[in-house]
Amino acid sequence: xxxxxxxxxxxxxxxxxxxxxxxxxxxxxxxxxxxxxxxxxxxxxxxxxxxxxxxxxxxxxxxxxxxxxxxxxxxxxxxxxxxxxxxxxxxxxxxxxxxxxxxxxxxxxx
Amino acid sequence: xxxxxxxxxxxxxxxxxxxxxxxxxxxxxxxxxxxxxxxxxxxxxxxxxxxxxxxxxxxxxxxxxxxxxxxxxxxxxxxxxxxxxxxxxxxxxxxxxxxxxxxxxxxxxxxxxxxxxxxxxxxxxxxxxxxxxxxxxxxxxxxxxxxxxxxxxxxxxxxxxxxxxxxxxxxxxxxxxxxxxxxxxxxxxxxxxxxxxxxxxxxxxxxxxxxxxxxxxxxxxxxxxxxxxxxxxxxxxxxxxxxxxxxx
Numbered sequence: 001x002x003x004x005x006x007x008x009x010x011x012x013x014x015x016x017x018x019x020x021x022x023x024x025x026x027x028x029x030x031x032x033x034x035x036x037x038x039x040x041x042x043x044x045x046x047x048x049x050x051x052x053x054x055x056x057x058x059x060x061x062x063x064x065x066x067x068x069x070x071x072x073x074x075x076x077x078x079x080x081x082x083x084x085x086x087x088x089x090x091x092x093x094x095x096x097x098x099x100x101x102x103x104x105x106x107x108x109x110x
Numbered sequence: 111x112x113x114x115x116x117x118x119x120x121x122x123x124x125x126x127x128x129x130x131x132x133x134x135x136x137x138x139x140x141x142x143x144x145x146x147x148x149x150x151x152x153x154x155x156x157x158x159x160x161x162x163x164x165x166x167x168x169x170x171x172x173x174x175x176x177x178x179x180x181x182x183x184x185x186x187x188x189x190x191x192x193x194x195x196x197x198x199x200x201x202x203x204x205x206x207x208x209x210x211x212x213x214x215x216x217x218x219x220x221x222x223x224x225x226x227x228x229x230x231x232x233x234x235x236x237x238x239x240x241x242x243x244x245x246x247x248x249x250x251x252x253x254x255x256x257x258x259x260x261x262x263x264x265x266x267x268x269x270x271x272x273x274x275x276x277x278x279x280x281x282x283x284x285x286x287x288x289x290x291x292x293x294x295x296x297x298x299x300x301x302x303x304x305x306x307x308x309x310x311x312x313x314x315x316x317x318x319x320x321x322x323x324x325x326x327x328x329x330x331x332x333x334x335x336x337x338x339x340x341x342x343x344x345x346x347x348x349x350x351x352x353x354x355x356x357x358x
Contacts, residue, residue: 013234036187036203052358053353060349060350063217063342063349067221068339068346074132084149088153099164103166
């Protein structure tokens with residue numbers, strides 16, 4: 001009986017959370033544009049960069065946790081994915097600093 | 111009887127059921143592992159961009175006085191300020207904004223297709239898969255236009271120190287800045303675009319199978335979910351490319 005009613009009646013779609021996430025993502029992107037055009041880049045360049053990086057990570061969180069459903073998986077899977085990504089941060093910092101030194105070398109030896 | 115068990119595979123290697131590792135299906139788990147490896151590839155590309163970018167000097171003066179030169183790294187919003195059909199109008203980042211919106215929107219229709227798959231609603235899965243495919247094509251066409259504009263450059267071009275005029279960008283010369291800037295642009299957005307293209311192909315396959323009732327017969331729409339993961343990943347990468355290539 002249960003099987004029968006499941007097939008004949010349409011289950012209502014549960015899209016509330018999906019659309020909520022959509023509006024959050026759209027809102028953050030709009031905010032990024034607002035900051036890009038209104039905040040004076042000559043004086044607040046690194047503040048802007050910092051805000052952009054934070055907002056990007058917030059966006060990434062919503063895409064991965066809600067759209068990709070990682071938030072509702074078991075802890076072991078969450079850490080399997082998140083932990084290696086955290087180590088990438090080290091590489092980002094290390095190589096960008098390194099880039100600065102390469103630039104200095106170029107300045108001195110040219 | 112005993113010989114059948116011990117013939118090729120050792121007894122302890124058989125997995126005898128129970129809850130699957132990490133409580134996800136094999137395909138989905140492998141998709142996550144693949145996406146993790148893809149994350150490393152894209153990280154490597156974006157980090158190399160960061161390294162080369164900070165090895166070049168930045169423009170010293172105020173931003174309103176900014177000029178293009180092959181000595182310093184360009185300010186991205188000065189490079190990407192063209193919009194189709196609005197020739198000669200400076201609209202920094204507007205077109206990339208539209209592309210970002212298209213990709214976020216197609217991610218939403220994808221997750222709606224996955225949700226419809228959970229309900230085993232064939233018509234809804236088909237509808238949302240079609241929208242997702244459309245979004246993918248819209249994004250790819252936008253990128254093609256953007257590449258075309260970047261390759262052809264502006265009418266003024268850039269005059270180098272030796273008097274040679276350079277128009278547009280390719281792998282060896284670049285009117286907007288050091289050639290490395292163009293190289294990274296082509297490599298990073300190109301690699302991402304290739305991912306979008308393969309995503310569209312996979313989405314078409316999923317749509318085809320859904321329309322033919324393959325998943326209905328199978329009893330579940332797990333394939334929609336697996337391909338959905340890949341599609342969201344493509345969107346995720348774009349979020350990072352957008353920030354680190356266009357905004358910062």
